[in-house]
Amino acid sequence: MFRFIFVALIAAAAPATAEIIESYYAEIGPEDRRNSRGAGLSDPGAILQQDRANYHRFGIRHSGDEGDVFFANRDLRAQIPGLYARGRRDAWSDGVLTGDFNVGIVVFICGGRSQPTHLNVEPADGDGYFGC
Incomplete structure (x- = not known):
């Protein structure tokens, strides 16, 4: 009985396997590192959010943006x-998002049943893990 409960607890604590819900290519540039009022952004997640707001709401797009x-x-x-x-965060993704240069990235929206659980950012040059 104890063994069954122990195994059930471990299974409940294990994260579900994430799948790619969607992915897109984005070029992060200076416009993406400033919010809609022009203030500088230093948080990588906020920069990704501004990139998508620029793309969808404001029509600010870099060549190759998807x-x-x-x-x-x-x-x-x-x-x-x-x-x-x-x-999956690392020094590379945080650094390129907050850096001073344009950079191409691939963003993976990960989760299950069309419900996102996390984002992974990879280099667009193909030198990365690529996935969830």
Whole structure:
């Protein structure tokens, strides 16, 4: 009996396997590092959120930027900082998002049953993990 309960607790604590709900290419530039009022952004999640607001709401797009259906919704865009915080973060992704140069990235919206749980950001040059 104890063994069954122990195994059940471990299974309940294990994260569900995430799948790619959607992915898109984005170029992060200086416009994405400032909010809609012109103030500088230093949080990588906020920069990702501004990039999607620029794309969907303000029509500010870099060459190669791709659309996504998920973050066209303003309420869902508001979730981006939290989704990024729960994703696979490292010095590379934080650094390129907050850096001073334009950078191409691929964003993976990860979760299950069309419910996002986190975002992963990878280099657009193909030198990354690529996935959820």
